[in-house]
Amino acid sequence: MAGISRAIRACAAASRRTLAAASGAALPKEEAAAAGAGVRAAATGRRGRDQEDGRRVQWVFLGCPGVGKGTYASRLSQLLGVPHIATGDLVRDALATPGPFSKKLAEIVNHGKLVSDEIIINLLSRRLEEGEEKGELGFILDGFPRTIRQAEILEGVTDIDLVINLKLREEALLAKCLGRRMCSQCGGNFNVASIDIEGENGGARMYMPPLLPPPQCESKLITRADDTEEVVKERLRVYHDLVGSNCLRLPFEILACSFFLISIYLTRILNLCYL
Numbered sequence: 531m532a533g534i535s536r537a538i539r540a541c542a543a544a545s546r547r548t549l550a551a552a553s554g555a556a557l558p559k560e561e562a563a564a565a566g567a568g569v570r571a572a573a574t575g576r577r578g579r580d581q582e583d584g585r586r587v588q589w590v591f592l593g594c595p596g597v598g599k600g601t602y603a604s605r606l607s608q609l610l611g612v613p614h615i616a617t618g619d620l621v622r623d624a625l626a627t628p629g630p631f632s633k634k635l636a637e638i639v640n641h642g643k644l645v646s647d648e649i650i651i652n653l654l655s656r657r658l659e660e661g662e663e664k665g666e667l668g669f670i671l672d673g674f675p676r677t678i679r680q681a682e683i684l685e686g687v688t689d690i691d692l693v694i695n696l697k698l699r700e701e702a703l704l705a706k707c708l709g710r711r712m713c714s715q716c717g718g719n720f721n722v723a724s725i726d727i728e729g730e731n732g733g734a735r736m737y738m739p740p741l742l743p744p745p746q747c748e749s750k751l752i753t754r755a756d757d758t759e760e761v762v763k764e765r766l767r768v769y770h771d772l773v774g775s776n777c778l779r780l781p782f783e784i785l786a787c788s789f790f791l792i793s794i795y796l797t798r799i800l801n802l803c804y805l
């Protein structure tokens with residue numbers, strides 16, 4: 531884990547320097563040396579981690595907004611005894627800390643756009659470093675990577691055991707996002723949407739009952755600021771644009787070449803006993 535968080539940070543710094551070099555900016559001597567060190571740190575992180583004892587699962591959950599990756603990742607993390615690290619949660623934590631940075635983030639997130647690779651990599655490496663201090667030995671990542679650069683960094687510094695890409699019919703995604711609720715006290719995630727859609731071309735009917743909160747949470751439910759109809763539609767558009775323009779298919783290809791990737795097309799709630 532120590533190697534991974536250091537390597538992610540070093541790779542991010544190295545990629546910024548590479549971009550600067552590609553755009554014509556001359557690299558000072560010490561910057562060039564640091565870029566080389568970044569690549570070496572990435573390699574060391576990968577080799578070093580293989581030799582560690584007590585390693586736990588290192589999985590990745592991907593999928594478009596509303597597909598339920600957070601729900602499954604969170605349940606599995608409890609079953610497997612590893613932290614659930616959602617980059618969306620890291621962004622929301624940063625948003626909750628008042629200041630110029632959270633204002634800048636809110637401008638992006640509340641309009642349904644992706645935040646920059648640099649910001650997301652910094653937030654993730656800080657979270658991994660905190661985990662390392664607490665002795666965490668594995669993780670389930672949720673919502674990362676979403677760009678080619680993020681996939682390349684992950685591919686370069688980790689040996690992820692499994693990448694799970696969740697898919698769901700388009701009609702259900704908006705309803706699921708708009709049905710999301712969180713308990714402001716215990717942090718539990720629920721969904722009040724009831725999905726019942728006829729099968730396509732003789733395919734299976736899709737039925738997903740609501741995931742209702744227990745009575746003690748009912749009066750404390752809140753909705754995410756970016757789960758309004760307008761913003762959800764924009765997030766879905768951004769996601770499909772990325773897939774359409776190959777930007778998102780490429781990270782999947784990078785992950786599929788390097789790791790074991792499975793895609794699950796959901797027609798009902800997954801029974802986690804089978805995973």
Ligand SMILES: Nc1ncnc2c1ncn2[C@@H]1O[C@H](COP(=O)(O)OP(=O)(O)O)[C@@H](O)[C@H]1O
Binds near residue numbers: 593594638646672
């Ligand atoms: N890997 C990432 N790259 C860029 N932006 C991200 C990433 N992960 C999360 N975000 C930002 O945080 C927001 C919320 O993320 P998330 O909770 O994963 O929502 P979603 O339901 O859209 O999958 C995203 O709309 C985006 O602005």
